Amino acid sequence: MWARSLTHRVSIISYRAGELVEILFLIVMWTALYHDQALIGGYTLPEMITYVLIGNLVTIVTRNFLSDFMAHEIRDGTLSIFVVKPLTYFRYAMTREFGRVSLPFVFSLVTQVLLIAVFFKHLVAFSSFAHILLFVLMVVLAFVIELLIAYLVGTIAFWTDEVDGIYTTISRLKRFISGGYFPLSLLPIVYVKISLALPFAYSFFVPTQLYLGKISIREGLIGIGVQCIWIMLLYLFICLVWRRGTRRYEGVGI
Amino acid sequence: MKKYWTIFKIALANTAAYRAHAVIWVLFDILLLGAMPFILLNIYDQQGAIGSLTREQIISYYFTMVIFTNLVWMRGEYEASREIRDGRVSNYLVMPFSYIVARFLHEVAWQIVRSAIFIIPFCIFLIFGHQFLITPSMQSILFSPLILLGSAIILFLIGYIVALTAFWIEENSASLALLYLISALVSGYYLPISLYPSWLLHVTRLLPWQYAVFEPIQMLTSKSYPVAVLLLQQLCWIGLLYIVYRIVWHFGVKKYSAIGR
Numbered sequence: 001m002w003a004r005s006l007t008h009r010v011s012i013i014s015y016r017a018g019e020l021v022e023i024l025f026l027i028v029m030w031t032a033l034y035h036d037q038a039l040i041g042g043y044t045l046p047e048m049i050t051y052v053l054i055g056n057l058v059t060i061v062t063r064n065f066l067s068d069f070m071a072h073e074i075r076d077g078t079l080s081i082f083v084v085k086p087l088t089y090f091r092y093a094m095t096r097e098f099g100r101v102s103l104p105f106v107f108s109l110v111t112q113v114l115l116i117a118v119f120f121k122h123l124v125a126f127s128s129f130a131h132i133l134l135f136v137l138m139v140v141l142a143f144v145i146e147l148l149i150a151y152l153v154g155t156i157a158f159w160t161d162e163v164d165g166i167y168t169t170i171s172r173l174k175r176f177i178s179g180g181y182f183p184l185s186l187l188p189i190v191y192v193k194i195s196l197a198l199p200f201a202y203s204f205f206v207p208t209q210l211y212l213g214k215i216s217i218r219e220g221l222i223g224i225g226v227q228c229i230w231i232m233l234l235y236l237f238i239c240l241v242w243r244r245g246t247r248r249y250e251g252v253g254i
Numbered sequence: 255m256k257k258y259w260t261i262f263k264i265a266l267a268n269t270a271a272y273r274a275h276a277v278i279w280v281l282f283d284i285l286l287l288g289a290m291p292f293i294l295l296n297i298y299d300q301q302g303a304i305g306s307l308t309r310e311q312i313i314s315y316y317f318t319m320v321i322f323t324n325l326v327w328m329r330g331e332y333e334a335s336r337e338i339r340d341g342r343v344s345n346y347l348v349m350p351f352s353y354i355v356a357r358f359l360h361e362v363a364w365q366i367v368r369s370a371i372f373i374i375p376f377c378i379f380l381i382f383g384h385q386f387l388i389t390p391s392m393q394s395i396l397f398s399p400l401i402l403l404g405s406a407i408i409l410f411l412i413g414y415i416v417a418l419t420a421f422w423i424e425e426n427s428a429s430l431a432l433l434y435l436i437s438a439l440v441s442g443y444y445l446p447i448s449l450y451p452s453w454l455l456h457v458t459r460l461l462p463w464q465y466a467v468f469e470p471i472q473m474l475t476s477k478s479y480p481v482a483v484l485l486l487q488q489l490c491w492i493g494l495l496y497i498v499y500r501i502v503w504h505f506g507v508k509k510y511s512a513i514g515r
Contacts, residue, residue, distance in 0.1 A: 014428035018435050025439050032451050033297055040297050068427075166275050168332075168431060173282045176289070181444065186293045 012104065016111055019056070023115060026052045026181070041186040047212055050124040051183060053116055055208045059180065060108040062143040062203050066097045067167055070154025079249065090238070094147060127213025134220040135210045141227040142203045148234035149174070149199065155238075158245030179205030196223075199230040261356050265363035276368040280324055284375055287320045290444065307446065313386040314475040315446055317379060322471060323443075324372040326406045328361040331413035331430050338420035338510070347507065354499065358410055365406075394473045397481045401470050404488035408466035411495035412437070418499075421506030441467035462491040 027049055034045045043051065070093065073079045079089065116123065126132050153170055160166075175181065178200040184192050195201045206223050209215045215223075269276075294312050307315075334357055337343045346353040390398075416433045419426045438444060441463035447455065458464045465487045473479040 012428075014432045018428070018432045021432075021439065022435055028451060028454065029445055029449075032449055037297065160274070166278055168434060169278050169282050172434075173278075173285065176282075176286050181286075182293050186296050187289055188292060191289070191292075 016107055020111055023056050046122050046124050049119055049122045051208050054211050055204045057112050058139055058204055058207045060112055061139055062146045064097050064101050064147055064150050066150035067154035071157035074157035126211050130217055131210050131213055135207050138207045138224055144231055145199045152238055155241050155245045158248050174200050178203045202227050257351050262359040265360040269363045269367045276371050280371050283320055283323045287316045291316050310386055310388055314388045318471045318474050325369050326402050328410045330361040331417035334417035335420040335426055388475050390474050391478050393481055394479055405466040405470050408462050408491050411499055415499050415502055418502045418506050421509050437463055465491055
């Protein structure tokens, strides 16, 4: 899997460059906005920089590319192989994705650790070990949720073959709703409540709030409960969509 | 001309069939750009100003940006890339019309469908939010079709040139994603460029996005603006980008091996 991934070195470099540019831009942007200001929305500049860096670390750990590969397999007709084999595509895709994300994960982690080292003096330390334990558990569940969401997004290819632009847009939309561009608490309270009811906020905003100690252990445990509910709901939704999608599937390309 | 009109009609029909995509693009722009004023106004309320921007300028800026992205900002690089990767560009190499013109007409068709979907949220905002908007000068209004056309051509050429990297790179989706990110950052899509630190301002002045996105929006949200200067700057960038496109296309077609056909 690593050998296969390394054949597209330009892609790897481009994506890492993009990550770096985006994170640095966010830090530059917030530094500019804090020009004459000690606090914005209850965050100091070190807390905001920590929010960006720790949040992006969570994004890297929970990221996957499942929807892209699924779309190609549905479009190319390669999915037909799984229709006739005694192996469910869901289990195969999930298992394969663990291997596929490992190399980009290593590269991104190195980039992220370097960035954290550069900005180390500006970072805020985690609040308590209990918060960190909950943080780790939340990140693990967020990884599972991201996989399930990616699987669901990948099934769009059953209904349309023009998926490239859509996937990029959905990815940006998810980043926005998860608090990847700014803390969700800066938005009006109704947006925050809607965001906390959806699974996306638990891939960036809520874990970083736990790290910064801005939410209590009790609120963290409620968040984990919400994540567990979403995992069940997403799995049920996937079963439903998959059944309808495979009815439409024609195996074009095989 | 008749052949291009036929291409345009076919593109319009094809694009209308994928209107769900347009809905997602429009939704994304409205959500993101609708939320940004809340963030900045939150800061504005605490410190009374953000750079030199007033409350009305902040709201006008993002409202105009939403209109701009839905009317003008073409994103056809993914489709162009795929046509090269799949070998479908071979059709255009042997036919008696220009591929770049055909692609541009496809994108115009796409923008028409997207604009049609955007009309409803646009009208809703005009009804409830018109008091926050700044009326531009008569000169800006008169020249705006020309400036917006210039913006569309610049953004189209940039995306098209990056899409042509598919002649050399089989998996160029990462390059396209990088383009998407860089263009959003240096165009003022997320934050008005005037709020950037001075060293970053020097960088954005050397890039075409400022003259394709930020400056036209400044023109439409200011009481007075040197429109003739912006027009000249856009023409210069169109000329430069067209030369780059010709060079990249020339070498790309030589490398092209029509895999998939």
